[in-house]
Amino acid sequence: MKKFLGALCVLALAACSGQGGGGDTAQGLAAENWVTLGGDIGKSHYSQLEDINRETVGRLGLAWAVDLGTNRGLEATPVVVDGVMYTSGVAGRVYAFDAASGKELWRFEPQVDMQINRTVCCDMVNRGVAVAKGKVYVTSLDGWMYALDAKTGAVAWKADAVADRRRGDNSTGAPEVAGDVVVIGNAGAEYDVRGSVSAFDLETGKLVWRFYVVPRDPKLGPQDHPDLEQAVKTWDPNSRWDVGGGGAPWDAINYDPETGLVLVGTGNGGPYATSRRSPKGGDNLYLGSIVALDARTGRLKWHYQETPGDNWDYTSTSPMILTRMSVDGEERPVVLHAPKNGFLYVLDRRDGKLLRANALVRMNWADGVDMKTGRPNLTPERSDYTTGPRIVFPATPGARNWHPAAYDPETGLYIGTVQDMGNAIYMTPGQKPLQAKMLNNDASLLFSSDLEAILPSLPPVLRDPIAALPEMKWVKENPGSTELRAIDPLTGQTKWAYKMGGWQDRGGALATAGGLVFQGSIDGHFRVFDKASGKLLKEIDTGTSILAAPMTYKVNGVQYVAVMAAWGGGGYPYVPPYSAAYKRGNQGRILVFKLDGGAVPIPAELPPLDVAPEAPAQAPGVTPATIAQGMTLFMGNCALCHSNQPRSITPDLRRMSEGTHKAFKQIVLGGLLLPNGMPRWDDRLSEKDVDAIHAYLIDLQRQTRAEELEKRRRGLPLDTPGLTILSNY
Ligand code: HEC
Known part of the structure; x- marks a missing residue:
C-alpha cells in the first residue's frame, strides 16, 4: 500500500505540477518515473522499485548504451x-x-x-x-x-x-x-x-x-x-x-x-x-x-x-x-x-x-x-x-x-x-x-x-x-x-x-527498495551492494570510468538502471593510473542496465605510450631566462588544464607534433582550437610571452624525450605519472 501510494503520488505530481514538485517529500519517493536529479523532490536518490533485488541482481546486464562522442566529464x-x-x-x-x-x-x-x-x-x-x-x-x-x-x-x-x-x-x-x-x-x-x-x-x-x-x-x-x-x-x-x-x-x-x-x-x-x-x-x-x-x-x-x-x-x-x-x-x-x-x-x-x-x-x-x-x-x-x-x-x-x-x-x-x-x-x-x-x-x-x-x-x-x-x-x-x-x-x-x-x-550512489545500493567507480566497474550489509552482490566491468550517480526507472513493466559514465570534473587532467580512462581512454557514454541484459561493449585499450617526438630547435636568442619566464607564464595560465601527464584529457604538451609546433601561435593567440575548448590568449599574453612559453615547452619536450629514450633503453615503462599535484589555483 505504501509503495502504491508513493508511485501514484510521483505520477500525479509529474502530471499536475509536472516536476515532482509540490506535495510531501516523505510520500513522493521515486518509482516508475525519476522526476528530479535525486528521483523525488527531496532528492533522496532512492527508488521504490524492487524488480531488481537481492535475489535477481545476478542477472543484471546491459539494456542499451549510447556513446556521447566526448572525452570530457559527465556528472x-x-x-x-x-x-x-x-x-x-x-x-x-x-x-x-x-x-x-x-x-x-x-x-x-x-x-x-x-x-x-x-x-x-x-x-x-x-x-x-x-x-x-x-x-x-x-x-x-x-x-x-x-x-x-x-x-x-x-x-x-x-x-x-x-x-x-x-x-x-x-x-x-x-x-x-x-x-x-x-x-x-x-x-x-x-x-x-x-x-x-x-x-x-x-x-x-x-x-x-x-x-x-x-x-x-x-x-x-x-x-x-x-x-x-x-x-x-x-x-x-x-x-x-x-x-x-x-x-x-x-x-x-x-x-x-x-x-x-x-x-x-x-x-x-x-x-x-x-x-x-x-x-x-x-x-x-x-x-x-x-x-x-x-x-x-x-x-x-x-x-x-x-x-x-x-x-x-x-x-x-x-x-x-x-x-x-x-x-x-x-x-x-x-x-x-x-x-x-x-x-x-x-x-x-x-x-x-x-x-x-x-x-x-x-x-x-x-x-x-x-x-x-x-x-x-x-x-x-x-x-x-x-x-x-x-x-x-x-x-x-x-x-x-x-x-x-x-x-x-x-x-x-x-x-x-x-x-x-x-x-x-x-x-x-x-x-x-x-x-x-x-x-x-x-x-x-x-x-x-x-x-x-x-x-x-x-x-x-x-x-x-x-x-x-x-x-x-x-x-x-x-x-x-x-x-x-x-x-x-x-x-x-x-x-x-x-x-x-x-x-x-x-562515484554517486543509488539506493532501492530492492535492498540494493548501486555505484560506479572510475576503475570502470559498476557495482551493486546489499544496502543493509554492504555485501558486494554484483560487479560489471564496463571499461569506462564512472563518477555520476546511477538512477532507476520502469517502462512497460521493465526496471532499468542508468548511469552516465566518464572521468572528469575537478583535477580532470590528472587521469589516475588505476582508472579505466587511463587504460582505455575516456569515451563518455550512457549505460543502461536491466535484468537478463547483455554484455557491456568494452572500449579497446589505448596503444602503449611512445617516446615523445623530437622537438624543434629553439629559436635564436632563447636563453635559460626565457625558458624560466616561459615556465612561470605556463604555470600561471596553462597548467590548470595541461598537466602534461601521459594520457591526460587535454594534450600532453611534451609530445607536440611538428605541425602543432608550427601552429603554436595560431593555437595559443589565435584561437585555432577554440571550438574544442582551448581558449585564446591574445588579450592577456603578448607574442613574446607565447614565444617564452613555447621555448619552455620545447625544452621540456627535449628533456622528456631524452628521459624516455633512456627508460626505453633500460626496459622501464614510460607512462609513470608523477605522484604530485602541485598547483596554485
Ligand atoms: C581551460 C583549459 C585550457 C587552458 C587554460 C589552456 N589550454 Fe591548451 N588546450 C586545451 C584543450 C582542451 C586542448 C585540446 C584542444 C583540441 O582537442 O583540439 C588544448 C590544446 C592545446 C594545444 C595543442 C596541443 C596539441 O598537441 O594538439 C596547445 C599548443 C595548447 N593547448 C597550449 C596552451 C597554452 C600555451 C596555454 C596557456 C597559455 C593553454 N594551452 C591553456 C585546454 C586548455
Whole structure:
C-alpha cells in the first residue's frame, strides 16, 4: 500500500505540477518515473522499485548504451518522465532518449562561447536538467539558462543567468524548479566571482529575483537586497570586493514545497585565504552556508553557516537531501547535508535549527560543533596556513563533494562516498596579483595519496616544516582513504563501508527498495551492494570510468538502471593510473542496465605510450631566462588544464607534433582550437610571452624525450605519472 501510494503520488505530481514538485517529500519517493536529479523532490536518490533485488541482481546486464562522442566529464543524473529520459552532457548539451530502447528523440547543442573555459576550473561539466510542465531546463557552461520544448528540444526561451559578465562566472549546476520559478546558481569561485542565485519565470524566462551570496563594497551604497546588510557586518570593510568574494552556489539547490523555501548550499571564499579576502577576518556571510530563500521573493528566511570565515575552499555545495526523520523522539522535516568540511549535518528545514553535526573524517580546522550556538569550535592553530605550510584535514577536494549520496528511508542510512584525507596548503610565495578572470587563489595545494613519499622531492623550505607537523602522524598512520559508506545520520556512525580505488574515486550512489545500493567507480566497474550489509552482490566491468550517480526507472513493466559514465570534473587532467580512462581512454557514454541484459561493449585499450617526438630547435636568442619566464607564464595560465601527464584529457604538451609546433601561435593567440575548448590568449599574453612559453615547452619536450629514450633503453615503462599535484589555483 505504501509503495502504491508513493508511485501514484510521483505520477500525479509529474502530471499536475509536472516536476515532482509540490506535495510531501516523505510520500513522493521515486518509482516508475525519476522526476528530479535525486528521483523525488527531496532528492533522496532512492527508488521504490524492487524488480531488481537481492535475489535477481545476478542477472543484471546491459539494456542499451549510447556513446556521447566526448572525452570530457559527465556528472549528470538523468531524469525519466513517462518513458522519456532527459539528461545533460558536456557544457550543457541535452539529450532526450526513448528510455526503453535508447533511441535518440532529440538533442540540443547550446552555442557556448568556449572562451568561457578560461574561468572553468574543473572541466566543462553539467550536472543535469530539470523537467516541468512540458519543458526541459538546462544551463550552458557560459551561464545561459535554456527552456526547451520537452517533445522537440526547440528553445522556448533563453535567459542570462550571469549577473556580471565582466567577472569569471560560469555554470555547471542543474536548474531547480521551485513553484513558478526555475532557479540556478553561478560557478567559478576559483576566479573573480560573486556568488549569486537567479530565479526565472518558468513560462517566460523573465528574471524574478536574484540573491547575492556575498555583499558588495559598502562604499558603493546600500546592498542589493536587505539580507546583505546583515552579511556585510561580517566582512572587513576593506575586503577584496574587486575580486568578488566567492560563494558561488554551483550545485546544491533544493526546493522544499512544504515550506516554500529554496535551500541553497553556497560556495567557498575567493580568494581562499581569509587573510587576503577579508584581512580582519569575520564570518564572511554567506560563504560556506545553507541559505533558505523564499521561492517567491528570493528573500532570506534562515541561514546556517557551516564554515564560518572559510579558509580552506570548503564549499557547502554538496547535494542536500530533504526527508523526514524522528530526532530525539520528535518527527521532523529535515535536511541532510555533508559538505566538504567533514561534518554530516541534520537541520530542521523549517527554521534551520541544528539537530546534529557529526564528524565523518579526521579534521583539524575545527574540533566539533557547539550544539548550543551551532558554531564549529575552530582550531586555527592547526589549520591556518598563512603563517607556514599546514596539512589540513579534510583536504581541499572535501570529505564529500558533488557526487550525490542516497538516503534509504527503510534502513535510515545515508549512503555516499566519504574521503578521509588531508592535503598540504601553503601561501603561494610573493603577493599574487588578484585580477579579473584569473585564478584568484593565493594558496598552493599539494595533493598526494602518499604525502610522506613525496616529501623528499619538495624544497627544504616546504619539506622541513611539513615533516614537523603533528598531522604527519595522521598521514603516516593512514595517508587517506575513500570509501562508500552507509552512515547513521543521527550518530555519524558507519554501518558498513566499501573501499574505493583511490582519492579521486567517489562515484554517486543509488539506493532501492530492492535492498540494493548501486555505484560506479572510475576503475570502470559498476557495482551493486546489499544496502543493509554492504555485501558486494554484483560487479560489471564496463571499461569506462564512472563518477555520476546511477538512477532507476520502469517502462512497460521493465526496471532499468542508468548511469552516465566518464572521468572528469575537478583535477580532470590528472587521469589516475588505476582508472579505466587511463587504460582505455575516456569515451563518455550512457549505460543502461536491466535484468537478463547483455554484455557491456568494452572500449579497446589505448596503444602503449611512445617516446615523445623530437622537438624543434629553439629559436635564436632563447636563453635559460626565457625558458624560466616561459615556465612561470605556463604555470600561471596553462597548467590548470595541461598537466602534461601521459594520457591526460587535454594534450600532453611534451609530445607536440611538428605541425602543432608550427601552429603554436595560431593555437595559443589565435584561437585555432577554440571550438574544442582551448581558449585564446591574445588579450592577456603578448607574442613574446607565447614565444617564452613555447621555448619552455620545447625544452621540456627535449628533456622528456631524452628521459624516455633512456627508460626505453633500460626496459622501464614510460607512462609513470608523477605522484604530485602541485598547483596554485
Ligand atoms: C581551460 C583549459 C585550457 C587552458 C587554460 C589552456 N589550454 Fe591548451 N588546450 C586545451 C584543450 C582542451 C586542448 C585540446 C584542444 C583540441 O582537442 O583540439 C588544448 C590544446 C592545446 C594545444 C595543442 C596541443 C596539441 O598537441 O594538439 C596547445 C599548443 C595548447 N593547448 C597550449 C596552451 C597554452 C600555451 C596555454 C596557456 C597559455 C593553454 N594551452 C591553456 C585546454 C586548455
